[in-house]
Amino acid sequence: MPGGLEFSGRLPGAFHAAGSSSFTEFLTQVAPELLPGRRPLPAGVALDVAGQLPHATTIVALACADGVLMGGDRRATMGNMIAQRDIEKVFAADAYTLVGIAGTAGVGLELMRLFQVELEHYEKIEGTMLSLDGKANRLATMIRNNLGAALQGLAVIPLFAGFDLDARSAAAAGRIFSFDVAGGVYEEHGYDSIGSGSLFAKSSMKKRFRPGLTSDEAARVAIEALYDAADDDTATGGPDLIRKIYPVIMVATAEGTRRYTDDETEALAESIIAERRENPGS
């Protein structure tokens, strides 16, 4: 087992150290090889990974009346190939927050898993949750640690959204944070998108978003934005009616996080497609 036991069978000192409630810090001491961003990469070489590793693509997030909603398409690409048709890129990080990832899927999924454990670990050790800003800063630190790999082509960028339990009202509780590879955190207002199709998704949301959307309306706006992104970006997948693969939509509210069922997203996607059939655009 990683970390190992002492000769006497006693757990090593790091397990008993007081003061740290961060799982990442603990890993640094007992099993640094498990940390993302700590692996030596060939120096001075920029890898051409786009064609060789799966990449996750478009994520959208928008605030709604009772919290915040996040959606992601289901495609992972490897250069001109489709690596996976039904990848999931939007996750609940804990009971009140959502994370979507874009970029190198392998690194992103690992970061995501570490971030989930990090939040849960803090909560269990301290007996209380991190604040929403605390969580965003923690995620930024993890992205920053990946900077070396990012500069060599293994970049990953998350989009973070959550229900802020300390907000003054429910309408202000849904908050969205975006990041850059250097670890910058930027709070976004209303809506945001990341990934290859983000340009198109953002333009789509710019026209359709308004403050105070219900979560169902927001889900519709999100799926439309992903549809628009898929329309113009080959790396973003649209709703796949044949295989019944629809975007993942998750919402974080005072009640916690919830994933829209496939039936719900199917109904939304089909009604959007029916509308587009009338007016496909050119």
Place this chain on the structure above:
Amino acid sequence: MQFYASPEQIMRDRSEYARKGIARGRSAIVLSYEGGVLFVAENLSTALHKVSEIYDRIGFAAVGRYPEFENLRSAGVRLADLHGYSYDRRDVNGRQIASAYARTLGAIFTDQSKPFEVEICVAEVGPTPDADQLYRITYDGSVQEEPGVVAMGGQAESISGGLRTNHHNDMTLAQGLKLAVDALGSVGGENGKPRKLAANQLEVAVLDRQRAGRTFRRLVGLALSNLLETTEAATDKPAEPASETPPDRKDASSPGDQPQPPSAPGTPADNASGKQPAPADEKPAGDKPAGDKPAGDKPAGDSAAGSKAADDTPTEKADETPDDEG
């Protein structure tokens, strides 16, 4: 000048020291019921927990010196999280945690001049009550798997007899809670009379069998006092099996309706019980006993207690950060 002391003598002295320390604290009970595993500890503090979450289906209860079991608790959380992160969440089980605790406590007992004055229970909730695993680990690292119910602490001997006779695996939550609360109250009263414990003297949590993912849930505030009232009401009904209430506890509710303070005040060795209780109804009624979703309070801003909406998460919650110093 070094005197010779035989190993037997040294071990006996350490055991006696540890036992004395543990005996000063108040007891805790862990039991299986139909819907999961129930933890009940006598604890006046709402922030310094004796019962807590280790992993998805694993909980922890301890009695004795707070800084020592808090140390063990965080080691357990670290071990479980490390294991779950290295392999998979399903690969973490109660036996691993219990055996790590046993070896750690065993090593401390033999290597260090002062043993840990703690007794801990690691409980894993299974798909059925028969599959629940309750491990009791004592100060010297000996570990026992006890089926159904574990009582720990100074008066464990005197309360475990009645507990074991009256416990059965298909109890409801309310019945299990009543059994545990009566057992905790059966000792420490004046002139051997049973005490009546109120919600603010208890720390109660469950591992919910039906829930997926993290099953640990605290019962606090109104959720707990309502459940306690239900069990009080149930005592008056003949519907409950007569064997449920042992003859010597029939009058559990009679010595005045006011909860009595424990006759033995918290000693410095029992810091976790030393704080004044908060009024039981101060918090919003968050955790519903049977809700399988986090019972959401109104979002912040609707009340002065806005920032306390965090109490309603499905997971372990406390208003304050537990003090490492205890």
